[in-house]
Amino acid sequence: MLGADGMIPWVAMILSILVFGLGFSILYLLLFNLPTRQSVHDLATGAFVVKAPAPVPLPAPLRRVHKFVIAVAIALSLVLPLGGLWLASRITSLxxxxxxxxxxxxxxxxxxxxxxxxxxxxxxxxxxxxxxxxxxxxxxxxxxxxxxxxxxxxxxxxxxxxxxxxxxxxxxxxxxxxxxxxxxxxxxxxxxxxxxxxxxxxxxxxxxxxx
Incomplete structure (x- = not known):
């Protein structure tokens, strides 16, 4: 279905960031952000999970490679929906x-x-x-x-x-x-x-x- 609304590009961007950008970032950090496994919401609030009997460790800073991967994921989630709309507008039949x-x-x-x-x-x-x-x-x-x-x-x-x-x-x-x-x-x-x-x-x- 092809929608054409002045606000649709913005809606597409927001949904794309939430579903693909943040969704991918959460899954990626849970799998690869060792040893803390802090996810997006943890980094936003400065929280991390430890076992109760253990001494509280200082949170490790997010590695540069993780920042790069997340930045690329969010950038793609912004570009792809707008690129799709731009491409559709260039196809004569559409x-x-x-x-x-x-x-x-x-x-x-x-x-x-x-x-x-x-x-x-x-x-x-x-x-x-x-x-x-x-x-x-x-x-x-x-x-x-x-x-x-x-x-x-x-x-x-x-x-x-x-x-x-x-x-x-x-x-x-x-x-x-x-x-x-x-x-x-x-x-x-x-x-x-x-x-x-x-x-x-x-x-x-x-x-x-x-x-």
Whole structure:
């Protein structure tokens, strides 16, 4: 799934540092930082573990090679997600998806959006395989819209404007999502609208006339 949000690079960096940078650093220090085996949180607080009957030793300074390995791990965790986004933006087939995602994200009532494309194959009663091409947008809303279908039609219009070949897809889907997740409690509401491009065009035309 390709997301395009002004805050996504920052989110990607933070998650990458936590999962890969700090995760690798913790595991590496536990395995190789002898004799104290101080990990990242131990070094941050100046703590170390000793056996109760033993005299308390002075903590050994972190060796230079360990500092170098941790620095490289954190640097890579910063560079790789941004490099992936940069590379995706340079791939011609992905650029329209990123552009459409950025346009959706820029709307004031949108928290985040992602746009992706794909295909499925199906066969009925032994007939030849039939390919269905799809274009999908998932939009997280700040509030649930009064007219979800009209909102979805507006987002679909953005897809057709920003993705030149969107009209050639068999199905274009727009999913509206609203809710929260605070760890101890979560609640999500979502609705998906899937139509052929021509049906989206008719829906948008009817709403334009109504307005």
């Amino acid at each position: 650029a329209p998806l990123l552009r459409a995602g950025r346009t959706l994200d820029a709307q004031s009532h949108v928290v985040s959006a992602s746009v992706n494309e794909g295909a499925s194959w199906s066969s009925f009663n032994g007939s030849a395989m039939h390919k269905t091409t799809m274009l999908n947008a998932s939009v997280v809303m700040q509030r649930w819209p009064a007219d979800p279908k009209a909102t979805a039609a507006s987002f679909a219009s953005t897809l057709f404007q920003d993705i030149p070949d969107a009209g050639t897809r068999d199905v274009v889907s727009v999913q509206l999502v609203y809710g929260y997740d605070i760890g101890i409690a979560r609640a999500w509401r979502s609705t998906n609208y899937s139509y052929a491009p021509a049906a989206w065009m008719r829906l948008e035309s009817a709403q334009s006339i109504a307005r």
